[in-house]
Amino acid sequence: MKMNIKRVSTVTLSAVLLIAVAGCSNMSKRDQNTAIGAGVGAVGGAILTDGSALGTVGGAAIGGLIGHQVKK
Numbered sequence: 001m002k003m004n005i006k007r008v009s010t011v012t013l014s015a016v017l018l019i020a021v022a023g024c025s026n027m028s029k030r031d032q033n034t035a036i037g038a039g040v041g042a043v044g045g046a047i048l049t050d051g052s053a054l055g056t057v058g059g060a061a062i063g064g065l066i067g068h069q070v071k072k
Contacts, residue, residue: 006050006051009051010043010046010047010051013042013043013046014039014043017039017042017043018039020035020039029071030068030071033067033068033070033071034064034067034068035064035067036067037063037064037065037066037067037068037070038060038061038063038064038067039060039063040063040067041059041060041061041062041063041064041066041067042056042057042059042060042063043059044059044063045057045058045059045060045062045063046059
């Protein structure tokens with residue numbers, strides 16, 4: 001039962017992040033890359049740490065930094 005709740009929450013978080021990023025059409029390319037990197041990093045961190053808040057926030061921070069540096 002716990003695994004299903006984690007999967008649903010991960011998919012829901014992914015969908016919310018996708019919609020949020022799609023709605024930011026007036027952002028610069030660097031800002032878009034930062035937001036996408038943070039979203040992907042958060043999802044990756046949550047998956048790798050079984051939903052740990054620290055893992056999710058850490059993944060978002062690292063993903064945001066990587067996204068910000070893309071095509072600098």
